[in-house]
Amino acid sequence: MKVGVFGLGYVGTVTAACLAREGHQVIGTDINADKVETVNRGYSPVLEDGVDRLVRDAVRLERLRATTDQAEAISSSDVSLICVGTPSRENGSLDLDPVRTVVEQIAKALGQRREPHTVVMRSTVLPGTTREVVGPVLEGLSGRRLGADLNLCFTPEFLREGASVRDFFDPPKTVIGEWAPGHGDAVAELFSGLSAPLFRTTLEEAESVKYADNAFHALKITFANELGNFCKARGVDSHRVMDVFCHDTKLNLSPAYLKPGYAFGGSCLPKDLRALVYDARQADLPMRLFEAVLRSNEEQVQRALDFVRASGARRIGVLGLAFKAGTDDLRESPLVELVESLLGKGFDLSVFDRHVSIGQLVGSNRQYIDREIPHLAQLMRESLEDVVADSELLIVGNRDPIFEPVVRDALASRRVLDLVRLFDDVEELGENYHGICW
Ligand SMILES: NC(=O)c1ccc[n+]([C@@H]2O[C@H](COP(=O)([O-])OP(=O)(O)OC[C@H]3O[C@@H](n4cnc5c(N)ncnc54)[C@H](O)[C@@H]3O)[C@@H](O)[C@H]2O)c1
Known part of the structure; x- marks a missing residue:
């Protein structure tokens, strides 16, 4: 397929290089001319294991090139993957300016063409953003209606920096959130080479999955650290504890207890959490996570x-x-x-x-x-x-x-x-x- 990748940071560069490796014709864009030039010289603008070689091979085989001209990228592609940054503002809110800017550029360029096109958000955005922010800008500035020949999707990226090329080819799952059923057909085809389970969802479900994943990963790390602090204070080897803990794939590392519902209770969970928090306090150890729970x-x-x-x-x-x-x-x-x-x-x-x-x-x-x-x-x-x-x-x-x-x-x-x-x-x-x- 002919693919445009907008934003050549970690996600964009890895996505562009890996899709080119899969045989697709990829054009990357960035507002940073240095990054564009770096790619065109056959180097990766980001440091990631394995990506330099992929970029070099793809550029040499003329499957990957880069430009600062968004319109050129649109005119050379059937699918646009938006991979620009969505950084935090000072107050914690998400800065959507880069997304808005790139969608405006894509929409204007799409207005010049009549060919079918699929726009895919890969940048992490809050539920509702793709439908309420991206969709209206796309329709408003392109003069085209979402539907028949203009499709909109949100397909989150699950790569981890440091292992991103491996994660790209072997992701835990592929999730395609669709503006309406059928909008994700081109993306499904684009990622059909990956063996990961495929989930086709609404836009909002896919956007939420990404936040659920990252919130859970952060929670796991904090859980392990807080429990580790407690074990250390009590002279217990936390790694040996967690080895046993992780072995339990029935109740611990499993879908158990992960469906939203009502408060927990019973004769054990509240009592034991309170005891843990109280005992840690005696050792001057705050247990913020467990207190918050x-x-x-x-x-x-x-x-x-x-x-x-x-x-x-x-x-x-x-x-x-x-x-x-x-x-x-x-x-x-x-x-x-x-x-x-x-x-x-x-x-x-x-x-x-x-x-x-x-x-x-x-x-x-x-x-x-x-x-x-x-x-x-x-x-x-x-x-x-x-x-x-x-x-x-x-x-x-x-x-x-x-x-x-x-x-x-x-x-x-x-x-x-x-x-x-x-x-x-x-x-x-x-x-x-x-x-x-x-
Ligand atoms: N880094 C990760 O591991 C990771 C993993 C999953 C999802 N994500 C999400 O993916 C998105 C991108 O993350 P990243 O780490 O690759 O960001 P990044 O900051 O490394 O890269 C973003 C790139 O977009 C470019 N850009 C900005 N405006 C542009 C425009 N109008 N046109 C073209 N390019 C433009 C920037 O110059 C920059 O090179 C974020 O929403 C992030 O939350 C990141």
């Missing part, structure tokens, strides 16, 4: 409460009281906390959880209820159907499978706040179906 978790309960208050409903049915289905353990259940708060605010509540029968509870579980929520027993109902019938708003608190058909039916006539997202076909379920973080 506890605070953030409390706020998640507050979000559910806010939703219910804003809904205007007074009669609330709660389906599931234990923090997960199949247990009768109510200790530190964030659902109990929610029920308590709602009760305190004067809501009319009824609760169903077939695994929690107050009469049968014993031991620390029973003590917890007697101490924390002695009036809970009066709210419990024996019949799921009665709870649904009596409520204006239903709150789904755990994944008991018997909830699914009942909630699906109930959606026809009442609102549901599903804290666990029982269903995936959210679009089909209409305006009555809500979550607090999905």
Whole structure:
């Protein structure tokens, strides 16, 4: 394919050199004339393992050249990859000026042509930017409509500096966010040589994936460092700990616990995090991440409460009281906390959880209820159907499978706040179906 690469920094240079290596005809552009000249002399303007040789070979084979003239790049390509920088401003916001400028240049050049073209954002931008900033500029200045022969995509780059050529050819995934279905066909073809799993999504999903990835990587590093600080203070070898930790691909390095829903609770997580934070404090060791985790978790309960208050409903049915289905353990259940708060605010509540029968509870579980929520027993109902019938708003608190058909039916006539997202076909379920973080 004929490809224009806009911005010859780390991402642009590696992308241009690797696509040329794959046999595509690539033209790179940059506002920095030195970078352009460097490429045309057969050298890479960035220091990256393996990229110099790729640039040299590609230039020699006349598969790669560079220019400062955007219009020339557009007239020589079918696909434009935008790889300009999106640096931080002083206040942390994203500086979109380079993106706006390059999109304006591309749009004007596209206005001079009628051939089909696909514009692909590779620069990291916040959800909504490609549709709300890039799209209108493209249409406005080119005089062309997005659709039939002008396509718009966001395809994030997952390379790591230092290993970027390797990462380009062996990425963890390829994600193509599309303005509308079909817009990503040319990009899919461009990257069809890569064996990575391909995901075609909306623009906003693809933009968000990039932020999810980077936020998670940053979180992992900070998690490891904070835990390492703690281990060191306690004379424990953190690397040996993390070797064992990483071996667990069932619960630790796995999809477990990674779907947005409701607050964590139960008899272990809150207690153990608090103990860790307290113990570290005794060693004058701040545990900022873990402290923030506890605070953030409390706020998640507050979000559910806010939703219910804003809904205007007074009669609330709660389906599931234990923090997960199949247990009768109510200790530190964030659902109990929610029920308590709602009760305190004067809501009319009824609760169903077939695994929690107050009469049968014993031991620390029973003590917890007697101490924390002695009036809970009066709210419990024996019949799921009665709870649904009596409520204006239903709150789904755990994944008991018997909830699914009942909630699906109930959606026809009442609102549901599903804290666990029982269903995936959210679009089909209409305006009555809500979550607090999905
Ligand atoms: N560096 C990485 O490892 C990495 C990985 C994934 C994603 N990203 C994202 O990719 C984007 C680019 O990152 P980078 O590290 O390659 O940036 P960079 O600063 O190294 O390169 C950006 C290049 O764009 C050029 N440029 C600016 N305006 C231009 C214009 N109007 N026309 C043509 N060229 C123009 C600049 O001169 C510069 O050479 C950023 O959004 C970044 O967040 C970077």
